[in-house]
Amino acid sequence: xxxxxxxxxxxxxxxxxxxxPVHAGLLPDEYNDFVVGEAAESESGARIVLSAVVDEDTLxxxxxxxFGCPHLIAAAEAFCDDAEGxxxxxxTELDVSSLMNxxxxxxxxxxxxxILEDAARALHITVTGTLED
Amino acid sequence: xxxxxxxxxxxxxxxTTPVDPAVADTMSEYLTASGSFANPSSxxxxxxxxxxxxxxxxxxxxxxxxxxPRELIWTSGATESVNLAAIGTARFRSGGGKHLITMxxxxxxxxxxxxxLEREGFEVSYLPPDADGLLxxxxxxxxxxxxxxxxxxxxxxxxxxxxxDIERIGECCREKGVLFHVDAAQSVGKLPLDLSQxxxxxxxxxxxxxxGPKGIGALYIADRSGCHVEPLFHGGGQERRLRPGxxxxxxxxxxGEAASIAGTRQAxxxxxxxxxxxxxxxxxxxxxxxxxNGSATESFPGILNLSVEGIEGESLLLAxxxxxxxxxxxxxxxxxxxxxxxxxLGRDDALAQSAIRFSFxxxxxxxxxxxxxxxxxxxxxxxxxxAPASRRTA
Numbered sequence: 001x002x003x004x005x006x007x008x009x010x011x012x013x014x015x016x017x018x019x020x021p022v023h024a025g026l027l028p029d030e031y032n033d034f035v036v037g038e039a040a041e042s043e044s045g046a047r048i049v050l051s052a053v054v055d056e057d058t059l060x061x062x063x064x065x066x067f068g069c070p071h072l073i074a075a076a077e078a079f080c081d082d083a084e085g086x087x088x089x090x091x092t093e094l095d096v097s098s099l100m101n102x103x104x105x106x107x108x109x110x111x112x113x114x115i116l117e118d119a120a121r122a123l124h125i126t127v128t129g130t131l132e133d
Numbered sequence: 134x135x136x137x138x139x140x141x142x143x144x145x146x147x148x149t150t151p152v153d154p155a156v157a158d159t160m161s162e163y164l165t166a167s168g169s170f171a172n173p174s175s176x177x178x179x180x181x182x183x184x185x186x187x188x189x190x191x192x193x194x195x196x197x198x199x200x201x202p203r204e205l206i207w208t209s210g211a212t213e214s215v216n217l218a219a220i221g222t223a224r225f226r227s228g229g230g231k232h233l234i235t236m237x238x239x240x241x242x243x244x245x246x247x248x249x250l251e252r253e254g255f256e257v258s259y260l261p262p263d264a265d266g267l268l269x270x271x272x273x274x275x276x277x278x279x280x281x282x283x284x285x286x287x288x289x290x291x292x293x294x295x296x297x298d299i300e301r302i303g304e305c306c307r308e309k310g311v312l313f314h315v316d317a318a319q320s321v322g323k324l325p326l327d328l329s330q331x332x333x334x335x336x337x338x339x340x341x342x343x344x345g346p347k348g349i350g351a352l353y354i355a356d357r358s359g360c361h362v363e364p365l366f367h368g369g370g371q372e373r374r375l376r377p378g379x380x381x382x383x384x385x386x387x388x389g390e391a392a393s394i395a396g397t398r399q400a401x402x403x404x405x406x407x408x409x410x411x412x413x414x415x416x417x418x419x420x421x422x423x424x425x426n427g428s429a430t431e432s433f434p435g436i437l438n439l440s441v442e443g444i445e446g447e448s449l450l451l452a453x454x455x456x457x458x459x460x461x462x463x464x465x466x467x468x469x470x471x472x473x474x475x476x477x478l479g480r481d482d483a484l485a486q487s488a489i490r491f492s493f494x495x496x497x498x499x500x501x502x503x504x505x506x507x508x509x510x511x512x513x514x515x516x517x518x519x520a521p522a523s524r525r526t527a
Contacts, residue, residue: 010451018451024519038521045445045483049521065521069447073519 011104014074021073023080027051027063034061037091037123039115046072048115050080050123057088064119071105072112078103079116091124141455142501146494147291147319147436148459152387153344159390160346163383173380174371183382190389197322197392198336199329200353206372207385210350211318212242214337215285217352217376218314219246221362222283222335223255226312230280231255234273234311238262238295238474239287243316247285265428266295266478270305277309284311288326289319292459292474292490293427294436296320303332312360318342318350322395323402323435328353334360340384344495345391349384352376402495403434409493409502410434416506420513426475426488438490440475444516446486452512456505459490 010018027034031053040047046068053061062084064076078099083090094117096110105113152160162168163186171179173187188202195202208214223233235247237259247257258276263269268286277284284306289296299315306313314335320326321336322343328336334357339350354360354375362375369377395402414437417423422442441449450460471485480488491505 015451018448021519047521065519067443067520068445070451073448 009106010070010074013078013103014070014105017074017077017081017103018070021077023063023077023084024073025063025065027053027061031061035123035126037119037121037126039118039122041111041115044068044112046112046115048072048076048119050076050119052123052127054088054127059083059086059088059090068112068115069109071103071109072115074103075099075105075113075116079120083120088124088127091120091127094120139455141457142504143457144491144493144497144501144505145457145459146497147294147342147490147492149341149347150344150494151496152341152346153391153394155394156345156387156390160383160387163386169382173382174369183380186382187380187385190385190392193389193396194351194392197326197396198353199327201356203373204353204356206352206354206376207380208337208350208352208376209348210341211240211316211337211339213376214339214350214352215240215242215314215316216246217362217365218335218337218354219243219283219285220250220365221375222312222314223250223253224363225361226282226359227255230278230282232258232278232281234258234260234276234281234284236260236262236268236286238266238290238293238477239285240291240316240318242318243285243287262295262477264479265431266290266293266426266474267428267431268297268302270298270301273302274305274309277305277311281309281311283314285314285316287316287319289317289324289433289436290427290474291319292436292472292488293438293478294319294432294434294492295427296324296431296433298431299333300331306334307332319433319436322392323399323406324433325399328355335362340388340391343391343395346384346387349381349388351388398495405495405497406493407434409497409499410437412499412502413437413491413506416503417509420510423513424484426478426480435494436490436492438475438488440480440484440488441513442484442487443520444487444513446471446488448516449487449489449512452516453489453508456508459492460488 034051034053036051038049049065051063052059062080064080066073066076096113096117169182171183173184191202191205233255251257260272286297288299303313312334315333316337318339321338334355336353341347364375366377371377424440426438471482475485475488
């Protein structure tokens with residue numbers, strides 16, 4: 001169709017995570033006690049919700065729900081894959097630049113990855129608040 | 134795991150069609166030293182042979198459109214034809230007025246050309262379509278003024294397949310004494326067009342949309358008083374000085390052969406396309422939130438454009454691989470631009486970005502349509518399953 005510029009391209013890693021989003025979706029029913037953090041971008045309509053089961057200060061189970069482009073889906077999958085099982089502080093240590101480099105996300109999509117960072121920080125705030133309670 | 138399989142399924146015939154093998158064979162006879170490669174403007178025997186071949190092709194196209202061969206001018210394709218029709222007519226008739234009419238849903242070949250004419254001092258009215266994508270005749274009638282020189286409308290919209298009533302539009306133009314140009318890039322060779330009966334003054338076409346080669350098209354200029362264009366190029370006497378330049382004989386004979394083939398199998402092709410369209414719609418239309426873009430009745434069956442609620446367009450397109458389809462999204466890392474055509478039909482950005490254009494052709498099979506149905510259904514289901522709740526119910 002017309003009215004468009006060059007098509008988006010995706011790295012093999014983005015394609016792999018997009019096609020196999022094992023951390024995507026809701027937490028399994030067995031988990032009733034979980035916390036969430038979310039963020040959105042009004043311009044693109046992109047939105048991400050991170051859900052976590054926290055054991056002591058460890059992210060025992062981490063899931064995401066996402067409405068967004070393939071780069072955001074891949075970034076969320078990569079982050080959850082890495083962060084699951086780690087200390088909750090990992091939620092504040094998301095390195096946007098490093099994640100974008102590893103997935104070869106184009107710089108124009110930086111804003112999308114910042115949504116993921118915002119969601120991770122929101123989740124951390126919720127988690128730490130819960131831990132303090 | 135999300136997967137539609139590995140084999141590419143081409144459903145983008147509105148973008149371009151493969152060259153018919155018979156067309157390719159014909160073209161190959163006009164390229165090498167063993168064939169008629171000469172310049173058709175040369176007066177020697179090989180040149181005359183090449184010239185004769187271009188005239189045979191002109192007759193083949195004229196026969197398809199039911200016009201006189203001399204009413205056809207070879208161009209490089211529909212974009213050039215539209216430029217020549219719009220700019221050439223506007224400049225030629227500028228002494229009588231500088232008002233032009235078109236639609237915002239036209240191909241960029243037209244909208245960008247009319248924008249250029251605005252910068253040249255012409256005034257352009259862009260008549261909005263109704264929700265089905267059709268031009269309301271009454272709005273056209275009231276928009277035509279004493280100083281209007283040209284109305285330009287596409288026959289079949291390249292994104293939605295919506296088919297304008299060019300007979301009524303043309304009649305309206307004739308009543309008001311205004312020239313009527315039709316961008317028929319998507320319809321020539323696919324839909325019956327009898328220009329001896331239709332009130333059309335200029336018509337643009339291109340070969341690669343009907344199984345001919347890329348890089349060759351034509352502009353029909355009716356042999357009527359006042360119907361003339363100023364050339365855009367200068368430098369030779371070819372094509373009645375309206376489009377000078379050495380004629381690409383191999384491409385012209387390819388267009389002629391494609392026109393000849395279209396004339397014999399157009400009716401069967403249409404039946405095939407209609408069956409494919411109905412099969413795809415029956416398989417996908419039932420999905421919750423799927424919407425057809427454009428008129429369900431006044432449309433070319435070779436194109437089916439669908440939007441879906443609650444789905445991000447770029448992800449949908451990637452999830453549909455290996456389907457080769459068109460998208461309503463800019464699908465561009467640097468832009469969220471959605472289709473201006475769909476927005477003109479009243480679709481919001483999200484729906485416009487989720488649009489997928491399926492377009493079929495002679496080679497499309499029912500198995501491929503079934504695979505497309507399965508792939509689309511699976512992709513929508515998967516993307517909805519991973520979306521936050523408010524999006525799943527959007």
